[in-house]
Amino acid sequence: xxxxxxxxxxxxxxxxxxxxxxxxxxxxxxxxxxxxxxxxxxxxxxxxxxxxxxxxxxxxxxxxxxxx
Amino acid sequence: xxxxxxxxxxxxxxxxxxxxxxxxxxxxxxxxxxxxxxxxxxxxxxxxxxxxxxxxxxxxxxxxxxxx
Amino acid sequence: xxxxxxxxxxxxxxxxxxxxxxxxxxxxxxxxxxxxxxxxxxxxxxxxxxxxxxxxxxxxxxxxxxxx
Amino acid sequence: xxxxxxxxxxxxxxxxxxxxxxxxxxxxxxxxxxxxxxxxxxxxxxxxxxxxxxxxxxxxxxxxxxxx
Amino acid sequence: xxxxxxxxxxxxxxxxxxxxxxxxxxxxxxxxxxxxxxxxxxxxxxxxxxxxxxxxxxxxxxxxxxxx
Amino acid sequence: xxxxxxxxxxxxxxxxxxxxxxxxxxxxxxxxxxxxxxxxxxxxxxxxxxxxxxxxxxxxxxxxxxxx
Numbered sequence: 001x002x003x004x005x006x007x008x009x010x011x012x013x014x015x016x017x018x019x020x021x022x023x024x025x026x027x028x029x030x031x032x033x034x035x036x037x038x039x040x041x042x043x044x045x046x047x048x049x050x051x052x053x054x055x056x057x058x059x060x061x062x063x064x065x066x067x068x
Numbered sequence: 069x070x071x072x073x074x075x076x077x078x079x080x081x082x083x084x085x086x087x088x089x090x091x092x093x094x095x096x097x098x099x100x101x102x103x104x105x106x107x108x109x110x111x112x113x114x115x116x117x118x119x120x121x122x123x124x125x126x127x128x129x130x131x132x133x134x135x136x
Numbered sequence: 137x138x139x140x141x142x143x144x145x146x147x148x149x150x151x152x153x154x155x156x157x158x159x160x161x162x163x164x165x166x167x168x169x170x171x172x173x174x175x176x177x178x179x180x181x182x183x184x185x186x187x188x189x190x191x192x193x194x195x196x197x198x199x200x201x202x203x204x
Numbered sequence: 205x206x207x208x209x210x211x212x213x214x215x216x217x218x219x220x221x222x223x224x225x226x227x228x229x230x231x232x233x234x235x236x237x238x239x240x241x242x243x244x245x246x247x248x249x250x251x252x253x254x255x256x257x258x259x260x261x262x263x264x265x266x267x268x269x270x271x272x
Numbered sequence: 273x274x275x276x277x278x279x280x281x282x283x284x285x286x287x288x289x290x291x292x293x294x295x296x297x298x299x300x301x302x303x304x305x306x307x308x309x310x311x312x313x314x315x316x317x318x319x320x321x322x323x324x325x326x327x328x329x330x331x332x333x334x335x336x337x338x339x340x
Numbered sequence: 341x342x343x344x345x346x347x348x349x350x351x352x353x354x355x356x357x358x359x360x361x362x363x364x365x366x367x368x369x370x371x372x373x374x375x376x377x378x379x380x381x382x383x384x385x386x387x388x389x390x391x392x393x394x395x396x397x398x399x400x401x402x403x404x405x406x407x408x
Contacts, residue, residue: 002349014263178324216304
């Protein structure tokens with residue numbers, strides 16, 4: 001506790017997830033007064049054809065994930 | 069906001085997801101007075117061996133997903 | 137199946153939720169070829185102090201939920 | 205109703221999921237006075253590179269999933 | 273790990289949740305070869321006006337939660 | 341996108357949530373190359389009687405949330 005879930009479009013690098021996991025754990029410890037071993041981080045990577053904004057699936061857009 | 073998550077058995081067509089995403093976004097805008105750009109739709113497709121009803125996994129059933 | 141979860145800011149009327157639940161169920165039946173009894177809709181109403189966009193909690197904003 | 209979601213590291217056998225689904229359904233019926241047909245169980249299997257404890261991804265650890 | 277989430281209609285007794293939490297933890301340990309300290313159970317209690325089956329909110333039904 | 345959900349025991353201050361939301365948004369922007377307006381943070385505050393570790397509800401423990 002706490003458990004941090006991240007929903008995001010599939011395709012980020014392992015390095016970006018590694019860095020996020022390390023730093024968000026430190027942040028949670030600092031904000032919520034917990035110890036690192038109490039923090040869990042789970043990434044839910046969603047394929048582009050399974051995520052829509054404004055009614056349009058990412059897979060039907062020209063733009064990159066970062067543009068949403 | 070709002071964020072609409074749909075848990076369902078894996079295997080629906082892109083067209084069915086596209087239609088659902090478009091129309092549920094319109095519906096959310098009409099019901100909750102938001103703009104399309106504020107609505108997110110995320111499909112979580114679950115393999116048949118990871119979803120049970122009445123204690124039985126779909127992958128152990130004869131019947132099709134639509135029968136559950 | 138399917139299960140439709142809606143995360144949204146707390147404060148919508150029962151009527152808006154009632155209408156959404158009825159119509160999204162019809163939509164899911166039409167798109168995914170399921171029967172109404174197979175569709176579940178769950179609203180998760182989030183207090184304004186527990187939802188942030190662009191790093192700012194709704195409770196710290198002037199604007200209304202519909203502006204997010 | 206109820207809906208039981210299980211987040212866990214990917215890689216458990218079908219038999220272990222089958223047994224869990226059967227028995228947790230019986231348990232839910234006994235504790236919450238529902239019928240088996242009302243209980244849904246969904247397994248969300250998370251790859252080792254998408255789950256961190258204490259800021260470290262499982263895929264960066266020596267240890268097995270059961271050691272977390 | 274694993275993390276077990278239970279979505280259910282609000283109103284079950286503390287005793288029923290206590291029993292479920294204890295026994296589902298034992299079950300997870302037996303099925304998935306983890307230790308009790310690795311298992312988390314989280315109940316998400318949903319108000320009757322926020323859960324619909326077949327397009328109808330529980331709060332609009334005559335029947336009790338166990339009948340769904 | 342991304343959407344960051346935080347499950348935690350109820351009772352943290354608004355200031356701690358405000359700081360976490362601001363900083364995790366910056367972190368997500370840096371790691372995942374998104375803009376602040378694309379990041380959503382949602383806190384799900386769970387009552388102590390609805391969260392168990394090792395089969396025991398927090399409400400049945402002597403210890404504080406930070407000790408879990």
